[in-house]
Amino acid sequence: MNEQSIGVGLMGLGIVGGQVARVLVDKAGDLAQQVGCPLVLRKVQVLAPDLTRPQAKEMDSRLFTTDDDEFFADPEVDIVVEAIGGENPAFQYLSRALSSGKHVVTSNKEVIAKHMGELLALAQQYDVGLHYEAAVGGGIPLIMPFQRDLVANEIKGIYAIINGTTNYILTRMAKEGIGFSSALSRAQELGYAEANPENDIEGIDATYKIAILASLAFRTPVRPDDVYSEGISQLNSRDFQYARELGFVIKLLAIAKEGNGSIEVRVHPVFIPEDSFLAKVDGVYNAVQVDGDLVDRVLFFGKGAGALPTSSAVIADTVSAAQDIALGVGNRTKWKLETSKTIKPMSEIETKYYLRMNVTDRPGVLSQIAKVLGDRNIGILSVIQKETESNIQTAELVIMTHPAREEAMQLALGELRQLNVVMEINNFIRVEV
Amino acid sequence: MNEQSIGVGLMGLGIVGGQVARVLVDKAGDLAQQVGCPLVLRKVQVLAPDLTRPQAKEMDSRLFTTDDDEFFADPEVDIVVEAIGGENPAFQYLSRALSSGKHVVTSNKEVIAKHMGELLALAQQYDVGLHYEAAVGGGIPLIMPFQRDLVANEIKGIYAIINGTTNYILTRMAKEGIGFSSALSRAQELGYAEANPENDIEGIDATYKIAILASLAFRTPVRPDDVYSEGISQLNSRDFQYARELGFVIKLLAIAKEGNGSIEVRVHPVFIPEDSFLAKVDGVYNAVQVDGDLVDRVLFFGKGAGALPTSSAVIADTVSAAQDIALGVGNRTKWKLETSKTIKPMSEIETKYYLRMNVTDRPGVLSQIAKVLGDRNIGILSVIQKETESNIQTAELVIMTHPAREEAMQLALGELRQLNVVMEINNFIRVEV
Numbered sequence: 001m002n003e004q005s006i007g008v009g010l011m012g013l014g015i016v017g018g019q020v021a022r023v024l025v026d027k028a029g030d031l032a033q034q035v036g037c038p039l040v041l042r043k044v045q046v047l048a049p050d051l052t053r054p055q056a057k058e059m060d061s062r063l064f065t066t067d068d069d070e071f072f073a074d075p076e077v078d079i080v081v082e083a084i085g086g087e088n089p090a091f092q093y094l095s096r097a098l099s100s101g102k103h104v105v106t107s108n109k110e111v112i113a114k115h116m117g118e119l120l121a122l123a124q125q126y127d128v129g130l131h132y133e134a135a136v137g138g139g140i141p142l143i144m145p146f147q148r149d150l151v152a153n154e155i156k157g158i159y160a161i162i163n164g165t166t167n168y169i170l171t172r173m174a175k176e177g178i179g180f181s182s183a184l185s186r187a188q189e190l191g192y193a194e195a196n197p198e199n200d201i202e203g204i205d206a207t208y209k210i211a212i213l214a215s216l217a218f219r220t221p222v223r224p225d226d227v228y229s230e231g232i233s234q235l236n237s238r239d240f241q242y243a244r245e246l247g248f249v250i251k252l253l254a255i256a257k258e259g260n261g262s263i264e265v266r267v268h269p270v271f272i273p274e275d276s277f278l279a280k281v282d283g284v285y286n287a288v289q290v291d292g293d294l295v296d297r298v299l300f301f302g303k304g305a306g307a308l309p310t311s312s313a314v315i316a317d318t319v320s321a322a323q324d325i326a327l328g329v330g331n332r333t334k335w336k337l338e339t340s341k342t343i344k345p346m347s348e349i350e351t352k353y354y355l356r357m358n359v360t361d362r363p364g365v366l367s368q369i370a371k372v373l374g375d376r377n378i379g380i381l382s383v384i385q386k387e388t389e390s391n392i393q394t395a396e397l398v399i400m401t402h403p404a405r406e407e408a409m410q411l412a413l414g415e416l417r418q419l420n421v422v423m424e425i426n427n428f429i430r431v432e433v
Numbered sequence: 434m435n436e437q438s439i440g441v442g443l444m445g446l447g448i449v450g451g452q453v454a455r456v457l458v459d460k461a462g463d464l465a466q467q468v469g470c471p472l473v474l475r476k477v478q479v480l481a482p483d484l485t486r487p488q489a490k491e492m493d494s495r496l497f498t499t500d501d502d503e504f505f506a507d508p509e510v511d512i513v514v515e516a517i518g519g520e521n522p523a524f525q526y527l528s529r530a531l532s533s534g535k536h537v538v539t540s541n542k543e544v545i546a547k548h549m550g551e552l553l554a555l556a557q558q559y560d561v562g563l564h565y566e567a568a569v570g571g572g573i574p575l576i577m578p579f580q581r582d583l584v585a586n587e588i589k590g591i592y593a594i595i596n597g598t599t600n601y602i603l604t605r606m607a608k609e610g611i612g613f614s615s616a617l618s619r620a621q622e623l624g625y626a627e628a629n630p631e632n633d634i635e636g637i638d639a640t641y642k643i644a645i646l647a648s649l650a651f652r653t654p655v656r657p658d659d660v661y662s663e664g665i666s667q668l669n670s671r672d673f674q675y676a677r678e679l680g681f682v683i684k685l686l687a688i689a690k691e692g693n694g695s696i697e698v699r700v701h702p703v704f705i706p707e708d709s710f711l712a713k714v715d716g717v718y719n720a721v722q723v724d725g726d727l728v729d730r731v732l733f734f735g736k737g738a739g740a741l742p743t744s745s746a747v748i749a750d751t752v753s754a755a756q757d758i759a760l761g762v763g764n765r766t767k768w769k770l771e772t773s774k775t776i777k778p779m780s781e782i783e784t785k786y787y788l789r790m791n792v793t794d795r796p797g798v799l800s801q802i803a804k805v806l807g808d809r810n811i812g813i814l815s816v817i818q819k820e821t822e823s824n825i826q827t828a829e830l831v832i833m834t835h836p837a838r839e840e841a842m843q844l845a846l847g848e849l850r851q852l853n854v855v856m857e858i859n860n861f862i863r864v865e866v
Binding site: 023027031033034035036133138139140141144145148149150151152153277280292293294295296297298299300301302303306308309311312313315316319320323327328329332334335 | 456460464466467468469566571572573574577578581582583584585586710713725726727728729730731732733734735736739741742744745746748749752753756760761762765767768
C-alpha cells in the first residue's frame with residue numbers, strides 16, 4: 001500500500017469495467033472522503049489495448065497493460081477489480097490476486113458460483129478481502145445484507161426474480177398475450193436479451209446467482225450443478241391465460257429453502273398468487289425475498305443488470321476494501337462453508353402443480369386421470385375443462401393439485417402419457433404459495 | 434476487551450431489550466462463529482430490577498444493575514446496546530458510553546434523529562463504532578446500505594412508507610371505505626397502534642426516521658425540526674374514494690430529495706399512482722425507495738417494527754461491532770456531516786395538488802375558482818363535480834392541479850376560502866408521481 005493513496009488495478013475494460021473506471025475518476029473526491037485517502041486507478045489489464053474504444057479514449061494510455069505478470073507485480077495495485085466475466089481465465093486471475101495478498105472485487109457471478117469455496121479459503125489464507133456484491137442483482141444490495149445485516153437470522157427461504165431478461169419476456173407474454181418467441185424477439189430488439197439468449201432463457205444465469213445466495217444464506221457450498229433448472233421456452237400463452245383465470249402470475253423464480261438439515265435449490269417457472277409481492281415485479285426489474293426467523297420477510301428490489309447499477313456495487317466493494325486496507329484489516333470473514341447439510345434431490349421436493357393436457361372429450365376420462373394421480377397420492381384441488389377442438393373431439397383439461405412429491409408427479413405424468421384418453425401433456429408448472 | 438470473549442452491556446430490558454438478550458443466548462454458537470470468539474452478555478442496566486418480568490426470569494439475576502456508574506465502569510463491557518428509547522437519559526448514556534471508549538449499538542430513532550451529529554463526532558473522537566441499523570425500519574437493512582452499498586451514488590430522492598401503524602390504518606380505510614377513527618380503533622385492538630397514538634398518526638415517528646435517512650443520504654445534518662410534517666387524521670373516506678376514481682392510492686410518505694444544493698424533507702399524506710410500487714405496500718409493512726444516479730432505483734421492503742425484526746438489526750450491529758473489536762478497528766466512518774447544503778422551506782417545494790371543496794352549485798362558480806388559482810399561476814389538470822347535497826344546492830368539487838409552488842397554493846387556498854361560493858375547503862393533498 002502506497003502511504004498516500006490506495007491503488008486499484010482493473011481487469012477488463014468492457015461495459016462494466018469502463019463504467020467502473022469512469023466512476024473512479026468522476027467521483028474521486030467523494031470516494032477519497034469515504035476512504036480517508038485517494039483511491040487511484042493504477043493499471044488496466046486488457047487482452048489487447050484497443051485505444052479506439054470509447055472507454056479507453058478517456059484514459060491515460062500508460063495505464064494499459066496486456067502483460068499479466070506486469071499487472072500482478074505492480075506494488076501500487078492494492079485492490080484487483082475483475083470485470084472480465086466467465087470462469088476462465090477469471091478464476092486463475094482471482095486466485096493469483098488473492099495469493100499475492102491483494103484484495104479482490106469481482107462482478108463475475110459464474111466464477112463465484114463455481115469457485116466460492118476455493119476463493120473464500122484463499123482469501124482467509126492470505127488474509128485479504130473477497131468482495132462480490134455486483135455478482136448478484138447488479139446495484140441491489142444482497143451479498144452484504146446476507147453477510148452482515150441478516151447475520152442473526154436463520155434463513156428459511158429465498159424466492160428471487162433474479163434474471164431481468166426472462167422477467168421482461170414473461171411480463172410481455174402475460175400483459176399482451178403474445179407467444180414466447182415474439183416476446184423474445186422484442187427483448188432482443190430492445191437490448192434486454194442477447195443474440196444468443198440461452199444463458200438467460202434456460203435459467204443458467206439465475207442458477208449461478210441462486211447458488212451464490214444459497215451458499216451465503218446456508219453457509220454451505222451450493223454449486224450450480226446442485227441447482228435444478230428449467231427455462232421459460234416451454235411456456236405458452238395459454239398457460240398465462242389459465243394462470244390469470246386461476247388468480248396466479250407466472251414468474252421464473254430462483255428458490256432456495258432449508259429445512260431439517262437439508263437444502264433445496266431450484267430455478268424454474270412457477271405459478272405465484274397474483275396478490276403476492278413478487279407477482280408485482282414486472283419488466284427488467286429483479287426482486288429477492290428473504291424469509292428469516294427474526295426478520296420475518298424482507299425484500300430487495302431494483303435493476304439487476306446494466307453498467308451503472310453494476311458499477312454502483314463494484315465501487316461500493318472497492319471502497320469497502322480500501323477502508324479495510326486503510327485500517328489494516330485483511331479478511332473479515334470468520335465462518336467457513338460447512339459441508340454437513342445435504343442438497344435435497346429434486347425428486348424429493350414437494351409443491352402443488354398445474355397440469356395442462358389435451359384429452360379425449362368423452363365421459364369417464366377424468367376418472368381415469370384422477371385414478372392415476374390418486375394412486376400416486378396426488379390430490380386434485382380443481383379441474384377446469386376447456387373445449388378446444390370440438391371437431392376432433394378433444395378437450396383441454398387444466399388441473400391444479402394439492403401438494404405432492406416431485407417423484408410421484410413425474411411417475412404419474414409418465415403413466416398419464418400412456419393413457420389412451422390423454423393426447424398430450426402440454427405443460428406442467430409448479431405452484432409456490 | 435477480554436481476550437477470550439467480547440462483552441455486551443445491555444441498557445433496557447423492554448420488548449426489544451428482552452428479545453436481544455434472548456438471541457444472544459439462544460444463538461451464542463452461531464454468533465461466536467461470526468465474530469471469531471464468544472459474544473457474552475455481561476451486564477443489564479435497568480431502572481428497577483423487576484425480576485418477575487418474563488425477560489428477566491430467564492436470566493441470571495447477577496447480571497442486573499440499577500447503578501449507571503457500575504455499568505459504565507465494567508471493563509468487561511466492550512459494546513453498549515441501548516434499548517431504552519426516547520431522548521433522555523438515552524443521549525447521556527450513549528455519550529458516556531462513546532466517551533468511555535465503548536462501541537455503541539442503539540435502536541433509538543429519537544436520540545439518533547436529534548443528536549446524530551454530536552454522537553457521530555464523539556464516536557470519531559474516541560475511535561469507536563456507532564451503530565443504529567435498528568433505529569429505522571426494524572429488520573429492513575437501510576442504514577448499512579446507505580453507509581456502504583450505495584456509497585458510490587449521488588442520492589436523488591428517498592420515498593418511504595416508514596410507519597407501520599399509519600400504513601395499516603390507511604390500508605383499512607382504502608380497502609373497506611371506513612373512516613379514520615374506525616380504522617384507528619381497529620389498529621389499537623390489534624396492537625398495531627398505541628393507546629396514545631399521536632406519535633404515529635401525526636407523523637412524528639416518520640419524521641425521526643426520515644431525518645436519519647436524509648442525514649445519511651445527503652451527509653448533511655437534517656434534524657426532526659427541519660422536517661415538515663402532517664399526519665393522517667384529516668383524511669376522509671371520500672378522499673380515498675376520489676383517489677381510487679382518479680387512479681391513485683393515498684399513503685403517508687416520508688420524502689427527502691436533493692437538487693441544486695438544497696434539500697427538501699417532508700412527511701405528509703400523498704396521492705401516488707396506483708401502479709407504482711409503493712402503492713402496493715399494504716398493512717403494517719414498510720418500504721423505502723431510493724433513487725440514485727448509478728443504481729437508478731432500489732427498494733427495501735419488510736416489517737418495520739416488532740421485537741424480532743428489531744432484534745435482527747440490533748444483533749447484526751452488535752456482531753459488526755464485535756468483529757471490529759476483534760480486528761482492532763475503532764470507528765470506520767471517515768466522512769463528517771457537512772453544513773453547506775440548505776434545507777428548503779416548505780413554501781418553496783413544488784408538487785401537484787388534489788383539492789376537495791364544497792361549493793355553491795350554480796353556474797360561474799368554477800370560473801371564480803379557476804381565476805383564483807390561475808392568478809397564482811396554478812394550472813388545473815382536471816375538475817370533477819360531485820353532487821352531494823342537492824337540497825341545500827351545494828356540490829363537491831375535486832380539482833387536480835399541475836405542479837405548483839406550495840406558497841402559491843397556500844395563498845390561493847386562503848383566497849378561495851374568502852369566496853362566497855366556496856363553503857369549505859375539505860382537504861388538499863399533495864400528489865407525487
